[in-house]
Amino acid sequence: MSRYDRAITVFSPDGHLFQVEYAQEAVKKGSTAVGVRGKDIVVLGVEKKSVAQLQEERTVRKICTIDDHVCMAFAGLTADARVIVNKARIECQSHRLTVEDPVTVEYITRYIATVKQRYTQSNGRRPFGLSALIVGFDDDGSPHLYQTDPSGTYHAWKANAIGRSAKTVREFLEENYNADIATNDVETVKLTIKALLEVVQSGSKSMEIAVMRRNHPLQVNFSAEVEKVVAEIEKQKEEEAEKKQKKMKKSS
Amino acid sequence: MALAAICKSNFSSKSSLFGLPSNKEVFEQESEDCFAIPTAPQAAAYLSHLNNPESNVHIKFHHGTTTLAFKFNHGVVVATDSRATAGSYIASQTVKKVIEINPYLLGTMAGGAADCSFWERVLAKQCRVYELRNKERISVAAASKVLANMVYNYKGMGLSMGTMICGWDKRGPGLYYVDSDGQRLNGSMFAVGSGATYAYGVMDAGYAEDMSVKDALELGKRAIYHATHRDAYSGGYVNLYHMKETGWEHISWTDVKDLHYAYKNEKK
Numbered sequence: 001m002s003r004y005d006r007a008i009t010v011f012s013p014d015g016h017l018f019q020v021e022y023a024q025e026a027v028k029k030g031s032t033a034v035g036v037r038g039k040d041i042v043v044l045g046v047e048k049k050s051v052a053q054l055q056e057e058r059t060v061r062k063i064c065t066i067d068d069h070v071c072m073a074f075a076g077l078t079a080d081a082r083v084i085v086n087k088a089r090i091e092c093q094s095h096r097l098t099v100e101d102p103v104t105v106e107y108i109t110r111y112i113a114t115v116k117q118r119y120t121q122s123n124g125r126r127p128f129g130l131s132a133l134i135v136g137f138d139d140d141g142s143p144h145l146y147q148t149d150p151s152g153t154y155h156a157w158k159a160n161a162i163g164r165s166a167k168t169v170r171e172f173l174e175e176n177y178n179a180d181i182a183t184n185d186v187e188t189v190k191l192t193i194k195a196l197l198e199v200v201q202s203g204s205k206s207m208e209i210a211v212m213r214r215n216h217p218l219q220v221n222f223s224a225e226v227e228k229v230v231a232e233i234e235k236q237k238e239e240e241a242e243k244k245q246k247k248m249k250k251s252s
Numbered sequence: 253m254a255l256a257a258i259c260k261s262n263f264s265s266k267s268s269l270f271g272l273p274s275n276k277e278v279f280e281q282e283s284e285d286c287f288a289i290p291t292a293p294q295a296a297a298y299l300s301h302l303n304n305p306e307s308n309v310h311i312k313f314h315h316g317t318t319t320l321a322f323k324f325n326h327g328v329v330v331a332t333d334s335r336a337t338a339g340s341y342i343a344s345q346t347v348k349k350v351i352e353i354n355p356y357l358l359g360t361m362a363g364g365a366a367d368c369s370f371w372e373r374v375l376a377k378q379c380r381v382y383e384l385r386n387k388e389r390i391s392v393a394a395a396s397k398v399l400a401n402m403v404y405n406y407k408g409m410g411l412s413m414g415t416m417i418c419g420w421d422k423r424g425p426g427l428y429y430v431d432s433d434g435q436r437l438n439g440s441m442f443a444v445g446s447g448a449t450y451a452y453g454v455m456d457a458g459y460a461e462d463m464s465v466k467d468a469l470e471l472g473k474r475a476i477y478h479a480t481h482r483d484a485y486s487g488g489y490v491n492l493y494h495m496k497e498t499g500w501e502h503i504s505w506t507d508v509k510d511l512h513y514a515y516k517n518e519k520k
Contacts, residue, residue: 098401099394107386 019127020120023076023150026129030075032163033062034195035133036177037145038188042135044073044210045192047163047200063210063220067092069136070105071210071218075163076130076150084128088112105136105144109154117152127151131162137214158182159191165199172198185213193229296408316485318447319349319360320475321416321427322455323440326465328418328425328495330358331472333447333480333508334488336365345488354379355499357395357419362444363412363432371413375399392419392426393438400436407434414444418495425495447479447486454478469494469503477511 012018031047046062062078064085065071070092074081091111095103103111112132120127131149138144147162148154159177161169172195181187189211196207205227210220319332332349335342349361351372357379361368378398382390390398396417403411411432419426429437429444441459443451454475463471473490480487490511492503 098397099391100397101391101394104386 017120017151020151023127023129024131027076027131027150027162028164028166030077030130030163031062032161032165032169032196032199033073033075033133034159034161034169034173034192035073035135035145035147035157036159036173036188036192036195037135037143037157038182038185039143040183040214041185041188042137042143042145042212043189043192044071044133044135044212045196046073046208047196048206048208050206063208063218065218066108066134067102067136068217069102069138069212069215070108070134071136071212072132072134073210074130074132075166077128080128081130081132084112084115084130084132087115102139104138105134105146106138106156108136109134109146109148113148113152113154115152116148116150120150120152133160133162135212137212141214143214159195161195169195169198190229190233193226194233197230197233299409316483317349317362317445318443318451318476318479318483318486319362319416319445320441320443320448320451320455320472321360321418322442322459322468322472323425323427324459324461324463324468326463326468327420327497328427329468329472330360330416330418330493330495330500331476332360332491333445333476333486334491335480335486337485340484342487347488348491350491350493352500353395353417356389356421356495357392357417358493358495358500359399359418360416360444362414367411367413367432368415371399371403371411372415374402389421391421391423392417392428393421393423395419396426396428396430396436400430400434403430403432404434407432416442416444418500420495420497420499443475443479445479445486447476447483450479450482451475465494473504473506473511474515477508477515480508481512 031049033047034045036043044063048062051057063071063073064081066085066088072085072088074084088108088111092103092108095101095107112134116128119125127150129150131147134144134146134148136144145157145160146154147157147160159173161173173191176191176194181191189209192209193207200206207226207230208220209226210218212218316335316337317333319330321328321330330350334345334347334349336344336347347361347365351359351361351369353359353372353376359368359372359375361372375395375398379390379395382394399415399417403413413430413432415430417426417428417430427439427442429435429439429442441455443449443455455471458467458471458474469492473492476486476490480490487508490504490506490508492506494501494503
């Protein structure tokens with residue numbers, strides 16, 4: 001098996017591209033990112049890994065704006081992400097120049113996916129070790145959330161998670177996402193935070209939430225505001241737990 | 253591009269595969285739609301003797317034409333004559349100077365006939381590829397920009413093309429003037445060619461944004477007729493199109509001679 005993972009352009013006998021699969025493993029080690037698409041709002045949430053005492057917090061940016069109306073979060077190798085984000089930013093402006101229109105979210109996702117695929121099919125290069133969640137609004141106002149992975153495929157999602165414990169978060173989203181939440185901006189943000197709380201260890205301090213509304217630039221909410229919402233969520237959880245206890249007391 | 257590297261020129265920065273916009277991702281480059289540019293450090297200067305009227309090898313193109321297009325509330329009217337001249341010789345009276353790029357985009361031909369028809373066919377191909385990739389029609393702004401970028405790569409090398417790209421996209425009726433000097437203009441009314449000044453006079457006199465379709469078509473036809481009447485290099489037939497929301501419609505192909513007598517009788 002190991003004979004087939006040296007050069008990326010080689011298939012294994014059973015049809016695997018091992019380098020791509022190893023890249024996907026690298027993604028699974030990265031910190032979690034969650035994206036939820038509402039009707040008038042798109043939300044990205046990322047787990048912030050704790051920084052060393054002397055490190056300045058703000059230099060670690062996991063949510064990046066690609067253009068006024070598109071932004072992305074990623075899970076995986078930060079350095080690879082920087083290259084992708086750079087290329088995507090240039091492509092957005094290039095598109096504006098040649099087509100005289102801002103990119104659609106699908107277009108820029110397709111571009112990023114094409115770049116990633118190219119690196120899975122050329123000699124001497126390794127694939128990008130990151131998955132990206134790309135959110136934004138098209139010119140016609142429709143919200144979108146796309147996910148790309150190291151193999152160069154992309155899909156549209158209503159809500160998704162990538163990185164560490166992505167499966168757990170995705171299951172939570174599957175159970176709790178519904179069309180009603182999507183129509184309410186506040187509920188959409190709450191859902192994102194709740195989903196992240198499933199896997200994040202120390203609560204609101206290690207989360208970064210970014211919100212984009214139609215025709216508005218990206219708004220990154222820092223710990224203070226996130227804490228407020230988390231406190232609300234905790235309060236709700238306590239109230240529900242109390243109710244359950246009361247019920248149990250009654251039935252016993 | 254070893255030769256370019258040796259000559260230490262920035263030749264390759266204009267376009268790595270000649271002829272198509274250097275933005276590779278928006279419009280992928282393929283070698284069939286381009287011409288080989290001479291591999292000299294300054295290709296335009298090298299080719300300038302072909303454009304210089306005093307030189308021994310000056311290439312004389314079929315020039316002389318009147319084409320016009322104007323926007324109004326119900327779309328775009330496109331009208332052209334149909335005469336091709338080589339010096340004082342009338343080469344043809346039945347040239348189709350409106351090029352149907354696709355069912356909702358039209359291009360007109362003024363200048364070199366071969367240049368216009370070739371590049372507009374390449375444009376048609378690029379528009380179709382755009383449509384397939386992006387699952388929506390290309391906008392008139394983007395289509396005209398593709399054409400302008402394509403010919404800009406050959407600026408100074410003797411292309412002669414003055415075209416109007418007309419269409420209807422989600423922003424409404426669109427009209428752009430693109431020429432081989434790299435000019436690209438958005439506007440509501442253009443006339444291109446040796447008879448343009450005569451056409452402008454008639455168009456400006458009768459134009460109103462809220463004209464009816466009938467009046468607008470008549471104005472276009474009349475403007476071409478008057479240009480053919482006074483300009484020696486325009487004549488033949490008036491080719492008339494109407495660009496609507498549902499695409500273009502070919503209205504008429506009228507002999508200028510018949511229009512002459514019709515208008516003469518009107519005055520009586």
